[in-house]
Amino acid sequence: MLLEGLLRTIPVSLEQGLAYGLVALGVVISFRILSFPDLTVDGSFPLGAAVVARLITAGIHPWISVLVAVATGFIAGCCTGLLNTRLKINSLLSGILMMTVLYSVNLRIMGRSNIQLLTVDTLLTPLEQLELPRLVPLILFFLVVAVGMKAAIDLFMHTQLGMAMRATGDNEQMIRSLGVNTDHMTVLGLGLSNACVALSGALVAQDQGFADVGMGIGMIVAGLASIIIGEAVFGIRTVARMTLAALAGSVIYKFIIAVGLRLGLAPTDLKLATGVMVILALGIPALRGKEKEGKLHLRGV
Amino acid sequence: MLQIEGLRKTFNAGTADEKRAIDDLDLHLASGDFVTVIGSNGAGKSTLLNLIAGSYTTDQGEVHIDGERVTGFSECRRAAYLGRIFQDPLMGTAASMTIEENLAMAELRGKPRGLTWGVTASRRAAYRQRLSRMGLGLESRLKQPVSLLSGGQRQSLTLLMATLHLPKVLLLDEHTAALDPKTARTVMALTEQIITDNHLTALMVTHNMRQAIHYGNRMIMLHEGRIQFDVSGQEKAELTVQEVVARFGGTLNDEALLG
Known part of the structure; x- marks a missing residue:
């Protein structure tokens, strides 16, 4: 009985894991590649959802709506980067400020605290109308989008520009002495990261049928949980592994959550459970008396 | 000068x-x-x-x-x-990136960086040749992250990096x-x-x-x-x-x- 129940959670975990995996990919770019603890995510995720919901209900084509949502996420990330590099505001605080600002911005965009999308045509409507079980085309769609994004990030990080971005997170002094403006790299990287997150928000809103101003709460912690789980399995030696770890970790994370719900965890306790998961993952090495984990070295804090 | x-x-x-x-x-x-x-x-x-x-x-x-x-x-x-080498061997190289990536980044010192491939096959051959002349055995480790090198090897690599583009x-x-x-x-x-x-x-x-x-x-x-x-x-x-x-x-x- 239990086993059968667990098996039934797999398709939905896969779909959700891939859709939210785009958030984890964004978190890889900020936390891992740039070593920048960017908390904008909790605001840029609902930003993507809000923009897409507002535009689609206004009759704009879903594809264009998604593109605009991604662009606004990019701008939001750049703003966080500028707060940090231009105004010299601490990196954590820059993200918190943007996240707070975006809460009001998202309410302005939507005009109210949520917009439902069940009665309008979205990007996913043609897929849902196929003569297939609902989840099959959706899983394929999110698989294509997530893997495509992963591949694009992998390729970009091996270009001249992408290598300069990775070096900015690894050894800022060194790459600056090689003539790279590390401020530009930080702003661009945070833009790309939040563009990824906003894309996730835009697609999730269409998948679940509504955009809500509160849908981003705890998103950064969930993203971190995903990459920590994934990295425990796949390691972080190359960019391709990091991005693979993010996607796989996101699916595993959603599966763990689904199992927890089946075992009687209240949906309201999910963020508590996620928080405890991240605290344990980050804290166990310290409790074991090991040196501070060198993995999560962060700039500007 | x-x-x-x-x-x-x-x-x-x-x-x-x-x-x-x-x-x-x-x-x-x-x-x-x-x-x-x-x-x-x-x-x-x-x-x-x-x-x-x-x-x-x-x-x-x-x-x-x-x-x-x-x-x-x-x-x-x-x-x-300018080429610059610091006292701390860890300062001159990006530890998580490979030897060839570090060399490629150094070769572009002071030049604009675009969306072209970071390490090309022809450059890789050139790096291998330059590294073998240093006699540290690094030419066979191009794809290894720099974090695996010793302090002396890292400092030697930094020297080579500083002079790829004179x-x-x-x-x-x-x-x-x-x-x-x-x-x-x-x-x-x-x-x-x-x-x-x-x-x-x-x-x-x-x-x-x-x-x-x-x-x-x-x-x-x-x-x-x-x-x-x-x-x-x-x-x-x-x-x-x-x-x-x-x-x-x-x-x-x-x-x-x-x-």
Whole structure:
């Protein structure tokens, strides 16, 4: 009985894991590649959802709506980067400020605290109308989008520009002495990261049928949980592994959550459970008396 | 090649901790000069290098490299002219990136970076050849992350990186001080070879008097932000540690300096 129940959670975990995996990919770019603890995510995720919901209900084509949502996420990330590099505001605080600002911005965009999308045509409507079980085309769609994004990030990080971005997170002094403006790299990287997150928000809103101003709460912690789980399995030696770890970790994370719900965890306790998961993952090495984990070295804090 | 006029830098100006690090300093380096810089702690050696590289802004004075005024240039803009190696072997390379990626990034020093592939097959072959000439066995480890290398290997790699795209001036900031004596000698020999082979203009800060006397064609001694002693050519070749200590022992109160 239990086993059968667990098996039934797999398709939905896969779909959700891939859709939210785009958030984890964004978190890889900020936390891992740039070593920048960017908390904008909790605001840029609902930003993507809000923009897409507002535009689609206004009759704009879903594809264009998604593109605009991604662009606004990019701008939001750049703003966080500028707060940090231009105004010299601490990196954590820059993200918190943007996240707070975006809460009001998202309410302005939507005009109210949520917009439902069940009665309008979205990007996913043609897929849902196929003569297939609902989840099959959706899983394929999110698989294509997530893997495509992963591949694009992998390729970009091996270009001249992408290598300069990775070096900015690894050894800022060194790459600056090689003539790279590390401020530009930080702003661009945070833009790309939040563009990824906003894309996730835009697609999730269409998948679940509504955009809500509160849908981003705890998103950064969930993203971190995903990459920590994934990295425990796949390691972080190359960019391709990091991005693979993010996607796989996101699916595993959603599966763990689904199992927890089946075992009687209240949906309201999910963020508590996620928080405890991240605290344990980050804290166990310290409790074991090991040196501070060198993995999560962060700039500007 | 490098012209410094009336350079001044004061830290914590107007406070009780005010410190004149560089005080009205003039220095001219001809093309091909290999100048060693010595002085006790706080004499202004590293500050001088940081001012040349643009890591610190100057309070007063001018810096010209190869005839071009770079005084107001940011650190990353000056990178087009300068190669720089730091004391800490960890500073010169990106640990999580591979040997070939570090080399490719260094080769683009001071140039715009675009969306073309970072490490191409033809460049990889060139890196392999350059690395094999160093004799450290790194040519077979191109795809390994730099974090796996020893301090001496990392510093040697940094040297090669600084010279892939030849700089107008090479700045060496006590770059062998953090290495064990044997590795330090190897890296120093490699440094001299690279400077000679490429006719580079170099400024080497060192804490080691013997090293300062042995290498280069000119030596300057800094004291309280000024040049206290400037010796070159034949006179420098005949200089001994004892002579310098006899003349400047009073200002050279630093144990390590004489080590």
